[in-house]
Amino acid sequence: MITPSEASTFTQTLCETAPVIPVLVVEDPTTAAPLAKALVAGGLPVLEVTLRTAAALSVIREMAQVPGAIVGAGTVLTPEDARNARAAGAQFAVSPGATDALLDACEAIDLPILPGAATATEAMALLARGYTVQKFFPAEAIGGAKALKSLAGPLPQILFCPTGGISAKNAPDYLSLPNVRCVGGSWVAPADLVANGEWEAIRDLASAAAKLR
Numbered sequence: 001m002i003t004p005s006e007a008s009t010f011t012q013t014l015c016e017t018a019p020v021i022p023v024l025v026v027e028d029p030t031t032a033a034p035l036a037k038a039l040v041a042g043g044l045p046v047l048e049v050t051l052r053t054a055a056a057l058s059v060i061r062e063m064a065q066v067p068g069a070i071v072g073a074g075t076v077l078t079p080e081d082a083r084n085a086r087a088a089g090a091q092f093a094v095s096p097g098a099t100d101a102l103l104d105a106c107e108a109i110d111l112p113i114l115p116g117a118a119t120a121t122e123a124m125a126l127l128a129r130g131y132t133v134q135k136f137f138p139a140e141a142i143g144g145a146k147a148l149k150s151l152a153g154p155l156p157q158i159l160f161c162p163t164g165g166i167s168a169k170n171a172p173d174y175l176s177l178p179n180v181r182c183v184g185g186s187w188v189a190p191a192d193l194v195a196n197g198e199w200e201a202i203r204d205l206a207s208a209a210a211k212l213r
């Protein structure tokens, strides 16, 4: 059992570990270990493996063995997703939104979750339950850094990890906000570089991202 407040303490630490959490969509499990090593070597140890591919759970298993990697599951939508992620070795879960069933399941299995919110009402509902650290998704499409700056007025006690449409170019706008410590994004592991095994290029993208804050 983990409480929402304990989960938030854990996810806040994740957000303070590095300025960017790579959001990974990995099709081929043989790329998992070298990809995780490249990102960790570049300075981004917190990794979100989305449950959007058939290989995702094996990828989590592989990446969890890489020294220094802190591996979580993304696109966690259901209690079953949460249990599968936990069993594969995920240390945390990320979801684009939140349901009571999902939050209940994560709390019951001791899996810290970074739940998603897109509006003040959703953020307030999560806050009322005790989640003070939330994903802001889909960040660029729902108003970007401007929207988050506005939310910091009435809801300064919530820390956000914006994700969705973030790049090396616009990440600094988010990272300069008082209610943001890190952003999530897929730009540090482009599909073509992963497919071609260009690990040095990925390490370089990661090390540039690690210097954003």
Ligand SMILES: O=C(O)C(=O)C[C@H](O)[C@H](O)COP(=O)(O)O
Binding pocket: 023, 050, 074, 075, 076, 094, 095, 096, 137, 163, 164, 165, 166, 184, 185, 186, 187
């Ligand atoms: O899979 C999830 O749980 C999501 O919430 C979606 C991801 O956050 C975005 O796919 C990342 O966005 P990009 O950096 O724009 O590619």
